[in-house]
Amino acid sequence: MDPISIIEGRVSDLPRDDVDTDQIIPARFMKRVERTGFGEFLFHDAKEAPDWNVEVGNPILTTGANFGSGSSREHAPWALEDAGFRAIIAVSLADIFASNCTKVGLLPIVLPEEQVRAVAAAGDARIDLDAQTVTAAGEAYRFEIDPDTKHRLLNGLDDIGLTLNDEAAITAYEERRAASTFPGPSSLSLPPETSLSTTPVA
Amino acid sequence: MPKTLFDKIWERHLVADDLIYIDLHMVHEVTSPQAFEGLRLAGRKVRRPDKTLATADHNVPTDGTPVAARIKDALSRKQVETLEENCAEFGVPVFSLGSDRQGIVHVVGPEQGMTQPGMTMVCGDSHTATHGAFGSLAFGIGTSEVEHVLATQCLVQRKPKSMRINFVGELPFGVTAKDMILGAIGQMGVDGAVGHVVEFAGPAIERLSMEGRMTICNMTIEGGGRAGMIAPDQTTFDYVQGKPAAPTGAAWDAAVEEWKQLYTDEGATFDREITVDVEQLTPRVTWGTTPDMVVGVDGTVPTPESFDDPAERGQAERALEYMGLQGGERIEDISIERVFLGSCTNGRLADLQAAADVIRGRKVADGVYAMVVPGSVQVKIAAEELGLDKVFTDAGFDWRGAGCSMCLGMNPDVLQPGERCASTSNRNFQGRQGKGGRTHLVSPQMAAAAAIAGHFVDVRTFEPAGEPVAA
Numbered sequence: 184m185d186p187i188s189i190i191e192g193r194v195s196d197l198p199r200d201d202v203d204t205d206q207i208i209p210a211r212f213m214k215r216v217e218r219t220g221f222g223e224f225l226f227h228d229a230k231e232a233p234d235w236n237v238e239v240g241n242p243i244l245t246t247g248a249n250f251g252s253g254s255s256r257e258h259a260p261w262a263l264e265d266a267g268f269r270a271i272i273a274v275s276l277a278d279i280f281a282s283n284c285t286k287v288g289l290l291p292i293v294l295p296e297e298q299v300r301a302v303a304a305a306g307d308a309r310i311d312l313d314a315q316t317v318t319a320a321g322e323a324y325r326f327e328i329d330p331d332t333k334h335r336l337l338n339g340l341d342d343i344g345l346t347l348n349d350e351a352a353i354t355a356y357e358e359r360r361a362a363s364t365f366p367g368p369s370s371l372s373l374p375p376e377t378s379l380s381t382t383p384v385a
Numbered sequence: 386m387p388k389t390l391f392d393k394i395w396e397r398h399l400v401a402d403d404l405i406y407i408d409l410h411m412v413h414e415v416t417s418p419q420a421f422e423g424l425r426l427a428g429r430k431v432r433r434p435d436k437t438l439a440t441a442d443h444n445v446p447t448d449g450t451p452v453a454a455r456i457k458d459a460l461s462r463k464q465v466e467t468l469e470e471n472c473a474e475f476g477v478p479v480f481s482l483g484s485d486r487q488g489i490v491h492v493v494g495p496e497q498g499m500t501q502p503g504m505t506m507v508c509g510d511s512h513t514a515t516h517g518a519f520g521s522l523a524f525g526i527g528t529s530e531v532e533h534v535l536a537t538q539c540l541v542q543r544k545p546k547s548m549r550i551n552f553v554g555e556l557p558f559g560v561t562a563k564d565m566i567l568g569a570i571g572q573m574g575v576d577g578a579v580g581h582v583v584e585f586a587g588p589a590i591e592r593l594s595m596e597g598r599m600t601i602c603n604m605t606i607e608g609g610g611r612a613g614m615i616a617p618d619q620t621t622f623d624y625v626q627g628k629p630a631a632p633t634g635a636a637w638d639a640a641v642e643e644w645k646q647l648y649t650d651e652g653a654t655f656d657r658e659i660t661v662d663v664e665q666l667t668p669r670v671t672w673g674t675t676p677d678m679v680v681g682v683d684g685t686v687p688t689p690e691s692f693d694d695p696a697e698r699g700q701a702e703r704a705l706e707y708m709g710l711q712g713g714e715r716i717e718d719i720s721i722e723r724v725f726l727g728s729c730t731n732g733r734l735a736d737l738q739a740a741a742d743v744i745r746g747r748k749v750a751d752g753v754y755a756m757v758v759p760g761s762v763q764v765k766i767a768a769e770e771l772g773l774d775k776v777f778t779d780a781g782f783d784w785r786g787a788g789c790s791m792c793l794g795m796n797p798d799v800l801q802p803g804e805r806c807a808s809t810s811n812r813n814f815q816g817r818q819g820k821g822g823r824t825h826l827v828s829p830q831m832a833a834a835a836a837i838a839g840h841f842v843d844v845r846t847f848e849p850a851g852e853p854v855a856a
């Protein structure tokens with residue numbers, strides 16, 4: 184993941200609430216086994232609506248409440264990112280979606296409705312992650328972000344690598360659990376698969 | 386200090402600050418390929434294959450295709466084959482097409498006894514909250530997190546806020562778990578629980594079967610909640626006992642002793658709490674394109690003017706337009722062309738039984754295509770042993786193989802544009818069941834009754850007099 188510090192440029196506006204991940208990318212386009220190439224399916228069906236006028240290709244998207252609700256598909260942030268978006272400024276964001284965004288270098292920002300509208304109206308904005316500000320039409324709006332997430336995004340750090348630094352703590356936890364009265368179920372102790380058919384393909 | 390059920394499970398799984406240990410990671414074909422690829426590129430392995438279980442569900446055809454290699458759609462075939470290859474390479478058990486344990490990931494976990502009280506569980510799927518019905522902390526994650534859990538068996542997670550939804554009163558005749566959760570979402574809105582782990586509690590919950598509890602927890606995400614959970618009790622223990630992965634002998638006794646500690650202490654506080662009076666509920670039917678656009682079957686489709694908030698009014702207008710409905714229409718006057726009985730919300734044996742009780746000896750209305758899709762091969766086998774397949778096929782239902790099927794438009798089972806469907810699944814989003822498809826969410830009983838009548842009907846009066854409807 185590339186580090187993020189400043190995101191600057193044109194703003195696309197999608198002024199509605201509850202844009203779910205099925206609208207961001209319909210399920211039938213989730214069949215790729217690669218991480219790339221989802222951008223062309225962004226808003227695939229939603230954009231057929233007569234009043235649809237969201238420009239794709241800008242770095243910033245402004246939208247309403249509960250953006251990204253529904254499925255946990257990371258394909259939604261992948262599609263947004265692949266289409267060129269770098270930040271989503273919303274009135275509120277669905278939990279899993281917001282978390283997924285931070286894994287793909289897409290900055291999720293929540294601002295009060297009037298401020299989101301002001302950014303959309305300005306048409307251009309500059310986001311400074313380190314200062315936690317969105318500047319549009321000469322006004323600067325401050326946003327909140329979890330300090331660890333901010334640190335990770337600013338430095339483009341790999342989450343897994345960071346967690347593996349805690350290897351000793353993980354192993355200690357596992358040993359404690361294994362010795363407890365309830366170590367938890369094991370999928371390997373289920374009867375092995377016998378019925379996976381090996382029928383030759385016609 | 387008094388603790389909530391959620392606090393107790395959270396604390397037991399903390400490995401380090403904001404790092405929790407995951408007891409079971411369920412995997413399916415759609416959200417995992419990029420995660421396995423990530424492991425491969427980094428030269429990492431799956432840390433605990435014994436705490437990982439995979440199944441193929443979203444993509445699979447439900448027409449009895451016996452092996453992945455025979456799936457006609459090339460991209461679906463590739464995804465399922467990739468899952469099989471990845472699981473073989475990384476040593477993860479997998480129930481794929483052709484296995485008698487294949488099925489929807491959230492049906493398979495409980496049915497194999499892999500879902501047990503007090504656990505932490507994740508899956509690259511937002512309906513993972515289903516498993517919270519057993520008193521575990523279970524939630525959906527994205528693909529990057531899938532990779533993270535595969536590699537480390539841990540998840541970086543700030544502790545979410547807590548919420549309790551209390552269901553008070555006695556569940557009326559003909560009203561089901563599905564109506565309880567649709568009622569709660571209607572009351573709090575689709576973002577009512579965002580950022581919260583929700584505990585469902587109250588006498589109406591305690592009296593529910595495990596299937597009913599799973600239906601409720603399943604739809605937590607439809608109210609925006611991260612996870613839903615219900616304190617385990619004797620109903621839970623009875624359900625788990627004897628399942629393939631359940632502990633036995635002395636280990637069982639020790640486990641139950643431990644599980645009995647899993648409840649919210651008297652005096653523990655939640656960040657948010659709401660009460661839903663189930664006695665006010667009638668069977669629910671959604672009329673719009675989010676699950677909170679819901680009314681009773683005895684009601685009417687609301688008019689946009691009835692919403693004070695201009696944003697809500699605009700949304701209602703768009704939803705009605707998409708759904709091809711007029712404000713003021715009686716719900717019972719809405720006719721349907723398709724019925725979908727299945728999904729991880731209502732695709733278990735008890736759901737199929739409840740639907741079968743409604744249709745036994747009757748025929749699907751002319752012009753309606755109705756399908757039943759068991760949530761897993763095990764559900765299918767059990768239903769066939771009870772002769773339910775006969776009941777459905779005699780009535781003119783299509784009896785299918787296990788999978789997600791028409792819950793999402795990702796496999797051959799899809800709605801055509803403009804087609805209207807009574808569905809037991811969990812999402813009525815635009816295009817969810819196929820581009821342009823119109824979805825009305827209902828309970829299995831209501832879907833079955835609609836199939837027979839050709840339009841929505843109140844299952845409470847549709848039932849032969851006096852026969853109770855199972856919750």
Ligand code: SF4
Binds near residue numbers: 443489510728792
């Ligand atoms: S049945 Fe539907 S909601 Fe459940 S896992 Fe499958 S696609 Fe998701």
